[in-house]
Amino acid sequence: MSAWLMQPRTGGLLLLAAVMVAIYLAAPNNFYLDVAIQIGLNAMVVVGLNLLIGYAGQISLGHAGFFGLGAYASAVLPVHLGVPPLAAPFVGMLVVGLLAFLVARPVLRLKGHYLAMATLGLGLLVFMLLTNESQFTGGPDGMAVERLRIFGERISGKDWWYLITCVMLLLSVWLTLNLIDSPTGRALRALHDSQIAAQVAGVDVARFKVIAFVYSAMLASLAGSMSALYSGFVTPDKAGFLHSIELVIMVVLGGMGSTFGGIIGAAVLTSLPQFLTVFAEYEHMILGAILMAVMIFLRRGLLPAILDALRRRRLS
Amino acid sequence: MSHLKVEGLSIDFGGLRAVDKLSFEIAPGTIHSIIGPNGAGKTTLFNLITGIYAPTEGRVLLDGEEVTGLPPHHLARRGMCRTFQNLQIFDRMTAAENVMLGRHLQETTGFFSHLFRLPAVVAENARTRERAVQLLDHVGLAEQADTPAGSLPYGALKRLEIARALAGEPKMLLLDEPAAGCNAVETQEIDALIQSVAEGGVTVVLVEHDMHLVMNISNHILVLDYGKKLAEGTAEQVRRNPDVVAAYLGQQADAEAAHA
Numbered sequence: 001m002s003a004w005l006m007q008p009r010t011g012g013l014l015l016l017a018a019v020m021v022a023i024y025l026a027a028p029n030n031f032y033l034d035v036a037i038q039i040g041l042n043a044m045v046v047v048g049l050n051l052l053i054g055y056a057g058q059i060s061l062g063h064a065g066f067f068g069l070g071a072y073a074s075a076v077l078p079v080h081l082g083v084p085p086l087a088a089p090f091v092g093m094l095v096v097g098l099l100a101f102l103v104a105r106p107v108l109r110l111k112g113h114y115l116a117m118a119t120l121g122l123g124l125l126v127f128m129l130l131t132n133e134s135q136f137t138g139g140p141d142g143m144a145v146e147r148l149r150i151f152g153e154r155i156s157g158k159d160w161w162y163l164i165t166c167v168m169l170l171l172s173v174w175l176t177l178n179l180i181d182s183p184t185g186r187a188l189r190a191l192h193d194s195q196i197a198a199q200v201a202g203v204d205v206a207r208f209k210v211i212a213f214v215y216s217a218m219l220a221s222l223a224g225s226m227s228a229l230y231s232g233f234v235t236p237d238k239a240g241f242l243h244s245i246e247l248v249i250m251v252v253l254g255g256m257g258s259t260f261g262g263i264i265g266a267a268v269l270t271s272l273p274q275f276l277t278v279f280a281e282y283e284h285m286i287l288g289a290i291l292m293a294v295m296i297f298l299r300r301g302l303l304p305a306i307l308d309a310l311r312r313r314r315l316s
Numbered sequence: 317m318s319h320l321k322v323e324g325l326s327i328d329f330g331g332l333r334a335v336d337k338l339s340f341e342i343a344p345g346t347i348h349s350i351i352g353p354n355g356a357g358k359t360t361l362f363n364l365i366t367g368i369y370a371p372t373e374g375r376v377l378l379d380g381e382e383v384t385g386l387p388p389h390h391l392a393r394r395g396m397c398r399t400f401q402n403l404q405i406f407d408r409m410t411a412a413e414n415v416m417l418g419r420h421l422q423e424t425t426g427f428f429s430h431l432f433r434l435p436a437v438v439a440e441n442a443r444t445r446e447r448a449v450q451l452l453d454h455v456g457l458a459e460q461a462d463t464p465a466g467s468l469p470y471g472a473l474k475r476l477e478i479a480r481a482l483a484g485e486p487k488m489l490l491l492d493e494p495a496a497g498c499n500a501v502e503t504q505e506i507d508a509l510i511q512s513v514a515e516g517g518v519t520v521v522l523v524e525h526d527m528h529l530v531m532n533i534s535n536h537i538l539v540l541d542y543g544k545k546l547a548e549g550t551a552e553q554v555r556r557n558p559d560v561v562a563a564y565l566g567q568q569a570d571a572e573a574a575h576a
Contacts, residue, residue, distance in 0.1 A: 181441070189409055196388070199389045
């Protein structure tokens with residue numbers, strides 16, 4: 001069973017698709033589908049962020065900024081620039097990709113705490129921009145988002161959005177797994193362990209860090225756009241520092257360097273506040289406690305720890 | 317024409333001059349050793365040649381072209397590769413993946429092919445893997461191909477680094493103490509490995525403390541002391557040089573005498 005799970009290309013994707021179908025069939029009402037959609041959207045960000053943090057070893061505390069920009073692209077572009085709602089997410093992705101590309105080189109020269117601080121600053125900058133430019137963004141109160149129409153059909157039901165989210169998450173996972181098992185993925189993992197040895201072998205370290213950063217930023221932007229179109233409303237909170245931290249905790253909790261682990265991390269952290277009302281009241285305290293507990297007891301994350309335990313049981 | 321030419325190379329760390337106005341040449345296809353007491357600047361010299369440090373002054377020429385201050389990945393494209401005295405292993409990758417990374421510059425598919433996993437990428441992955449396993453076999457690690465490198469013993473990692481460096485098909489290979497911490501049998505294996513690499517036409521530059529190994533296989537030896545050139549020449553010439561005997565070999569002879 002665990003050997004099959006470890007075949008990420010086929011087994012993992014099939015299992016993920018099966019779980020998606022099972023959730024749809026088993027969900028007793030729309031509330032569960034709503035939670036599942038939010039899990040899927042966060043998971044899309046986490047899958048990209050895991051490539052950056054877990055594989056390439058580069059921290060970002062600002063990815064909610066890219067999520068927020070994507071969300072506002074869906075809201076602002078149709079209203080102020082006349083971009084069709086269906087095209088807005090993709091225009092947003094390109095703009096965010098360009099922005100990430102421009103900041104990536106100077107920022108990713110930094111290491112450790114300095115990189116964390118610089119990406120934190122980037123996220124705060126985006127948050128302030130979205131909050132302050134209220135003539136375009138509605139300021140702290142946020143703004144409504146024009147609903148998506150495909151062939152004149154209004155896409156707003158939970159069933160539709162569950163389908164779209166599942167397809168996009170599967171696609172994101174597939175693309176990310178492709179990258180990991182390619183020369184690009186090897187270069188990213190290598191520069192994580194020894195930047196100098198990677199360079200000596202001919203890896204242009206700066207270029208590959210930029211690739212991981214831009215890729216993860218564009219996925220975050222797309223998920224943000226989808227989230228805005230789904231909920232029909234955006235607020236700057238989505239771009240805020242706490243959302244960035246939540247995303248990083250999802251990566252760390254699920255397992256750094258484990259693409260499917262990250263999805264589990266997203267599922268746990270997104271659903272907890274929905275199902276435990278006590279969680280909602282003390283959300284940030286509990287988030288902090290989870291992060292500390294994972295760092296102390298489960299440093300490799302949930303999924304790698306579970307797979308290890310299964311393997312050990314099979315061997316003994 | 318010399319494969320590598322170093323002219324008046326110096327580097328300062330704060331007030332300390334670690335390498336001082338050093339000039340020498342390395343002929344293609346030879347085994348060139350750099351020896352000297354601890355702290356003589358051997359590894360610093362390696363770091364200068366391979367672009368990890370930028371020199372304070374002086375020039376480095378590779379195949380007659382100036383490469384001073386070029387970053388390591390540019391030098392790799394010109395056929396230069398190296399190993400490290402304090403191992404630089406990709407611990408979380410398997411032994412095979414470590415060597416596969418060494419073929420980074422031989423891999424030609426681009427980012428978008430990787431993203432969509434085009435058939436060319438699948439074929440390339442297979443080719444890279446096949447070559448990596450061959451090289452692992454060459455250094456006696458074929459059975460450990462799928463073991464995470466972080467769990468391999470020290471001697472195996474030394475050989476893994478050599479396999480990774482060879483994977484890039486370098487024209488010049490710099491080995492920083494490849495036999496350090498290896499037993500007599502392993503040292504002999506590395507000796508044979510280096511000679512077979514040189515016979516294949518690769519220029520080998522060697523930093524090594526094992527005098528037996530150095531004297532055995534080197535075509536040319538450069539002796540450093542306090543970052544300066546103390547002597548150079550063939551093994552025989554260096555062995556007879558009184559300055560060298562005084563500064564380095566003598567110390568070791570004394571040490572060996574003390575052990576006896």
